[in-house]
Structures are given as C-alpha cells and as structure tokens.
Amino acid sequence: MKRIQRIAMCVFLMMPMIAAAGEIIDGVIATVSRRPVLQSEWDEATRFEAFMQQKPLSAVTEKDRVSALQRLIDRRLLEAQMGSPGYLAPSKEEVRSNLAKLRAQIPAAQDEQGWQAVLVSYYLTEREIEDHLRTETQMMNFVEVRLRPNVHIQPEEVEGYYRAQLLPDLEKAGVKLVTLQEVEPRIRELLVQQHIDQLLDAWLHNLREQTPVHSTVPLPASPANDGAGGA
Numbered sequence: 371m372k373r374i375q376r377i378a379m380c381v382f383l384m385m386p387m388i389a390a391a392g393e394i395i396d397g398v399i400a401t402v403s404r405r406p407v408l409q410s411e412w413d414e415a416t417r418f419e420a421f422m423q424q425k426p427l428s429a430v431t432e433k434d435r436v437s438a439l440q441r442l443i444d445r446r447l448l449e450a451q452m453g454s455p456g457y458l459a460p461s462k463e464e465v466r467s468n469l470a471k472l473r474a475q476i477p478a479a480q481d482e483q484g485w486q487a488v489l490v491s492y493y494l495t496e497r498e499i500e501d502h503l504r505t506e507t508q509m510m511n512f513v514e515v516r517l518r519p520n521v522h523i524q525p526e527e528v529e530g531y532y533r534a535q536l537l538p539d540l541e542k543a544g545v546k547l548v549t550l551q552e553v554e555p556r557i558r559e560l561l562v563q564q565h566i567d568q569l570l571d572a573w574l575h576n577l578r579e580q581t582p583v584h585s586t587v588p589l590p591a592s593p594a595n596d597g598a599g600g601a
Contacts, residue, residue, distance in 0.1 A: 396408045396409055396410050397409040398586075399411075399412050399439065399585065399586055399587060400412075400439065400443060400583070400584060400585035400586065400587070401582070401583070401584045401585075402443055402446040402447060402450070402581060402582075402583050403450060403581050403582055403583075404582065405446060405450075407439070407442060407443060407446065407585075411442065412435070412438065412439050412442060414494070414498065415438045415439070415441070415442045415502075416430060416434065416435050416438040416439075417492050417493055417494055418492075418494065418498070418499070418502045419434070419437075419438050419441075420434070420492060421488075421492040421494060421499070422472075424476065426491075427491070427492065427493075436587060436588075436589065436590065437590070439585070439587055439589070440589050440590060443583060443585070443589075444574050445505065445509060447574060447577040447578065447581055447583075448509055448512060448513070448574075448577075450577075450581070451512075451516075451577070452512055457508075457512065458508055458511035458512050458515065459504060459507075459508045459511075460504055460507040460508065460511070464507065465500050465503055465504050465507070466500075468503050468507065469496075469499060469500055469503060472499075472503070473485060476488060513566065513570055514566070516573075517566045517569045517570060517573070518562065518566060520569060521562050521565040521566060521569070523558050523561045523562055523565070527561055528550070528554055528557050528558050528561065529550060531557050531560070531561060532550045532553065532554075532557055536548075536553065536557065
C-alpha cells in the first residue's frame with residue numbers, strides 16, 4: 371500500500387502533460403513576459419521547497435504547490451531585472467559550502483548512503499540541489515545590492531525594538547538581560563532585513579503590475595496587498 375502511495379505521489383509531483391500517442395511532453399504552466407514556466411520547473415521547485423523544509427512529499431498540499439509557483443514567477447521577474455545571467459552569482463566553492471552546511475542540518479544525511487536516500491525520497495539529484503542553492507544565493511545577493519542602500523535605521527528604532535520586544539522576551543524566558551550596547555548591531559541588522567523584506571514585497575508587486583504574467587493556475591493575492599510572500 372505504501373509503495374502504491376509513493377508511486378501515486380511521484381506521478382502527481384512529476385507528471386508532465388502526456389500526448390495522446392503516449393509521448394511525454396513538458397507543458398507550459400505560466401509565462402512571464404512571454405518567457406515560459408514549464409510544468410517540470412514547477413514540479414521541481416515544489417519538491418525542492420519540500421526538501422528545504424524536510425517536509426514529506428505526501429504532506430505537500432495544493433496551496434504549497436501554488437505558493438511554489440508564485441515564488442518561481444517572482445524569481446523570473448527579478449531575473450529580468452538583473453541583465454546578465456551570471457550577475458552576482460556565487461562561486462562553485464560557495465555553493466559547495468552552502469550545500470555542506472545544508473546537509474549538516476539533516477540528521478538522516480550525515481553519511482553518503484543516508485544523503486542519497488534523502489535525495490531519492492524527493493526525486494532530486496545533488497546537482498539539482500546545487501542549482502537551486504546557486505539561484506537562491508544569487509537572488510539574495512541581487513536583492514541586497516539593490517535594496518539595502520535604501521534602508522536607513524534610526525537609533526530610536528533600535529532602542530524601540532530593544533525595549534518593546536527584546537527585553538520583554540528575555541524577561542519572559544527568565545534569562546539574563548543584556549544591555550542595548552551589547553545587542554545593538556544584531557537588532558539593527560534584524561530591522562534592516564525586515565525593511566528589505568517590505569521593500570522587496572513592494573518591488574515585486576510593482577513588477578507584477580508592469581510585466582505581462584499569465585498563469586493557467588490561479589495565483590494568490592499580491593504580497594503587497596496581503597502582507598505575505600517574498601522571493
């Protein structure tokens with residue numbers, strides 16, 4: 371029974387369109403400024419996100435799949451703003467380092483046999499994981515370069531977070547209190563990242579408004595409107 375369920379899930383997550391004559395073809399699920407997003411790309415992105423969360427494929431919902439498609443489209447929108455495909459891309463060494471750190475966080479992947487078993491369970495290869503990590507890092511680098519210069523954190527913001535958020539949390543946890551001077555750099559960086567997230571949501575919203583995006587799958591409301599999302 372379990373074997374049948376695994377086969378069914380594999381077909382559900384990896385299934386491209388099948389022609390009447392039995393020939394397997396890859397369907398176009400969406401277009402971003404006339405650039406196609408393929409069914410296979412969507413399926414792989416869904417499996418990769420499940421892998422990153424260490425969420426069994428059997429637990430992936432249709433909402434998860436639609437969210438993965440939205441993020442895939444958002445990445446296409448950002449890629450169009452980058453110009454050169456290799457702009458701010460990480461080195462091979464950085465990708466391998468990120469892969470090693472990721473693997474170290476997965477208990478079942480501590481040895482090679484366990485690692486390969488994890489990959490098989492998500493129908494992914496190590497090369498595909500590296501490709502996704504490279505893309506994710508490149509996107510983060512691009513967002514940082516474009517948006518961080520627009521973020522300016524005032525001292526009162528840092529102090530406000532310290533007094534209204536951090537101190538109450540520390541007192542509630544019953545741990546030793548820290549001074550503002552000790553944690554000011556970390557609070558400042560946290561606030562910077564929060565502001566970058568807000569700017570990114572607004573930027574993606576504007577890009578969706580300005581770019582022809584067509585999808586055969588109904589997409590969720592814009593993050594700029596509902597406060598969710600990200601690239």
